[in-house]
Amino acid sequence: MTVDRIAQLRAEILERTRELVRLREAPKAFTPGQTTVPYAGRVYDEEEVAAGVSSMLDFWLTLGPEGEAFEKELASLLGVRRSLLVNSGSSANLVAFAALTSHKLGDRRILPGDEVITVAAGFPTTVAPIIQNGAVPVFIDNDPITGNARIDRLEDAYVPGKTKAVMMAHTLGNPFDLGEVTRFCKDKGLWLIEDNCDSLGSRYGEAYTGTFGDLSTQSFYPPHHMTLGEGGAVNIVSQPLLKTLVESFRDWGRDCWCASGIDNTCKKRFEWQLGELPKGYDHKYIYSHLGYNVKPLDPQAAIGRAQLKKLPAFIQARIDNWNYLRAALAPLEDQIEFSLPTHATAWNPSGFTWVAGKPMVSPSWFGFMMLVRPGARITRTDLARALDAAKIGNRMLFGGNLVRQPAFVQLKADTIGAGFRVVGDLAGADRIMNEALFVGTYPGLRPEYLEHMTSTIASAVQG
Ligand SMILES: Cc1ncc(COP(=O)(O)O)c(C=O)c1O
Structure with a gap:
C-alpha cells in the first residue's frame, strides 16, 4: 500500500515538474538590442529537470x-x-x-x-x-x-x-x-x-x-x-x-x-599489506x-544522461551555426581574419579546401573565433564593446597568451618551483591575445539571434 502511494506521488511530482518546465520555458519574444543573446548556455527541457528531480x-x-x-x-x-x-x-x-x-x-x-x-x-x-x-x-x-x-x-x-x-x-x-x-x-x-x-x-x-x-x-x-x-x-x-x-x-x-556504499569488491579487504601498515589493515x-x-x-549524472541523448543534435547545431556565421560574415574578410579548421587552407561557401594527404577534421565548434586585422577600421575591443551594447555575448580566447597573465608573471618572479619555459617566440599567442574574439555557436541560438549577431558585427566593422 505504502509502496503504491510512493510510486503514485513520484509520478505526480514528475508530471507537475514537466508541466512547470513546459510553461516556464515557452519561447519568449525577441527584441534586438534588448533581448540578451548569450554566447553559450544550458539547453534543456522537461527531460533534464524531470531526470534531476527523480534522482533527487x-x-x-x-x-x-x-x-x-x-x-x-x-x-x-x-x-x-x-x-x-x-x-x-x-x-x-x-x-x-x-x-x-x-x-x-x-x-x-x-x-x-x-x-x-x-x-x-x-x-x-x-x-x-x-x-x-x-x-x-x-x-x-x-x-x-x-x-x-x-x-x-x-x-x-x-x-x-x-x-x-x-x-x-x-x-x-x-x-x-x-x-x-x-x-x-x-x-x-x-x-x-x-x-x-x-x-x-x-x-x-x-x-x-x-x-x-x-x-x-x-x-x-x-x-x-x-x-x-x-x-x-x-x-x-x-x-x-x-x-x-x-x-x-x-x-x-x-x-x-x-563503489560508494559497497565494501570488499577486491574480496581481500583485511588481507592486504601495503606501505608500513600492519597486514590486514582495512583496504x-x-x-x-x-x-x-x-x-x-x-x-547531476541523471541530468547528464538526458543531455547525452541530445548530444548528436547539439553537435549538428553548433556546426550549422558556425557555417551560417561564416557565410554571412564573408564580406568582412578584408577587416576580419576568420578561423579555419586544422588542415584546412581555405573556406568557400560549399566547404573547406583541405591540405592534401591529411585527414579531414570536423570541429564541433565551441565558438566562432575572429581576429580583427591590425589595419581594420575598428579594434577587437571596439568590436567587443559594440557586441556588448547590442547585448550579444562575446569572449576573448580565455586567458590569451597565458605567460602574460599575472599568475604566470608572478610564478616567474617567485623562487618557488621551476616556473615555466618558453620555446621560440609566442607571436601567434600574442595575436590571439590582441586580436581574437569569439561569439557563440551553441544550440540555443535562434535564427533571429544569429541574424542580429551578423548584422551587429557587420555594422560595427563597416561603420
Ligand atoms: C579548454 C578548457 N579546459 C578546461 C576548462 C575547465 O572546465 P571547468 O570550467 O569545468 O572547470 C575549460 C573551461 O571552460 C576550458 O575551456
Missing part, C-alpha cells in the same frame, strides 16, 4: 547508479575504455595529470622538475595541474588561425630525459594536429593528455577527439557542449591501469576501488596516493 527523490546524492550509467554511456559514445566523472573540467585535468605522477607507473611516472609541452594561448586550468604537481610547462606558440599549437615547434621543445608528456586543448572545438602530435608522442615515449573540454563531438578523420591520447578530459559546465551544471570527466584511452590511478586520485588517493583506508575528492553528485 531517490536521494542517493553521492555518485551512484546514475553516475555509473552516465560513465558507461559517455565511454561508449566516444569509444574509450572508461570515463570517470568528476566535478569539473579543471578537476578532470588535475586528476588526469596527477594520475601520471603515480609511482605505480615506474620509470614513466612524471616527477617534479620534469617538463610537459603545452600551448601558450588557452584556458589556465589546462596548464595549472602541471605546475601544481611540481612539473614545468614548456609553452609553444599557437597558430592564430586554427587557435591550436604550432606543431612545427614540438621538436624544439623536446629535451631527452626531461620531457615526459604533452598536454593541451583542442581550441574552441577545433582538433589540433592529432596525426603529428600522436606520432611525436609515440616516437619519444611521451604521455598525451587531450584537453577535450571544449570539443566533445569533434572528429579528426573518423574518430572523436578525446580518443587519441592516453587520457582526455571533458567539462560539463553550462557553456560546454552538454551540461551537468558543474561537472567533468576523465576518459581512459590507452591502458586499464590509468583507470585505477585516475580513480584513486579522484577518490581521496585510496588504494581501494569499491578501504589504505592510501597509495595523495589524492583529492572531486566527485559530482548522482542527480
Whole structure:
C-alpha cells in the first residue's frame, strides 16, 4: 500500500515538474538590442529537470547508479575504455595529470622538475595541474588561425630525459594536429593528455577527439557542449591501469576501488599489506596516493544522461551555426581574419579546401573565433564593446597568451618551483591575445539571434 502511494506521488511530482518546465520555458519574444543573446548556455527541457528531480527523490546524492550509467554511456559514445566523472573540467585535468605522477607507473611516472609541452594561448586550468604537481610547462606558440599549437615547434621543445608528456586543448572545438602530435608522442615515449573540454563531438578523420591520447578530459559546465551544471570527466584511452590511478586520485588517493556504499569488491579487504601498515589493515583506508575528492553528485549524472541523448543534435547545431556565421560574415574578410579548421587552407561557401594527404577534421565548434586585422577600421575591443551594447555575448580566447597573465608573471618572479619555459617566440599567442574574439555557436541560438549577431558585427566593422 505504502509502496503504491510512493510510486503514485513520484509520478505526480514528475508530471507537475514537466508541466512547470513546459510553461516556464515557452519561447519568449525577441527584441534586438534588448533581448540578451548569450554566447553559450544550458539547453534543456522537461527531460533534464524531470531526470534531476527523480534522482533527487531517490536521494542517493553521492555518485551512484546514475553516475555509473552516465560513465558507461559517455565511454561508449566516444569509444574509450572508461570515463570517470568528476566535478569539473579543471578537476578532470588535475586528476588526469596527477594520475601520471603515480609511482605505480615506474620509470614513466612524471616527477617534479620534469617538463610537459603545452600551448601558450588557452584556458589556465589546462596548464595549472602541471605546475601544481611540481612539473614545468614548456609553452609553444599557437597558430592564430586554427587557435591550436604550432606543431612545427614540438621538436624544439623536446629535451631527452626531461620531457615526459604533452598536454593541451583542442581550441574552441577545433582538433589540433592529432596525426603529428600522436606520432611525436609515440616516437619519444611521451604521455598525451587531450584537453577535450571544449570539443566533445569533434572528429579528426573518423574518430572523436578525446580518443587519441592516453587520457582526455571533458567539462560539463553550462557553456560546454552538454551540461551537468558543474561537472567533468576523465576518459581512459590507452591502458586499464590509468583507470585505477585516475580513480584513486579522484577518490581521496585510496588504494581501494569499491563503489560508494559497497565494501570488499577486491574480496581481500583485511588481507592486504601495503606501505608500513600492519597486514590486514582495512583496504578501504589504505592510501597509495595523495589524492583529492572531486566527485559530482548522482542527480547531476541523471541530468547528464538526458543531455547525452541530445548530444548528436547539439553537435549538428553548433556546426550549422558556425557555417551560417561564416557565410554571412564573408564580406568582412578584408577587416576580419576568420578561423579555419586544422588542415584546412581555405573556406568557400560549399566547404573547406583541405591540405592534401591529411585527414579531414570536423570541429564541433565551441565558438566562432575572429581576429580583427591590425589595419581594420575598428579594434577587437571596439568590436567587443559594440557586441556588448547590442547585448550579444562575446569572449576573448580565455586567458590569451597565458605567460602574460599575472599568475604566470608572478610564478616567474617567485623562487618557488621551476616556473615555466618558453620555446621560440609566442607571436601567434600574442595575436590571439590582441586580436581574437569569439561569439557563440551553441544550440540555443535562434535564427533571429544569429541574424542580429551578423548584422551587429557587420555594422560595427563597416561603420
Ligand atoms: C579548454 C578548457 N579546459 C578546461 C576548462 C575547465 O572546465 P571547468 O570550467 O569545468 O572547470 C575549460 C573551461 O571552460 C576550458 O575551456
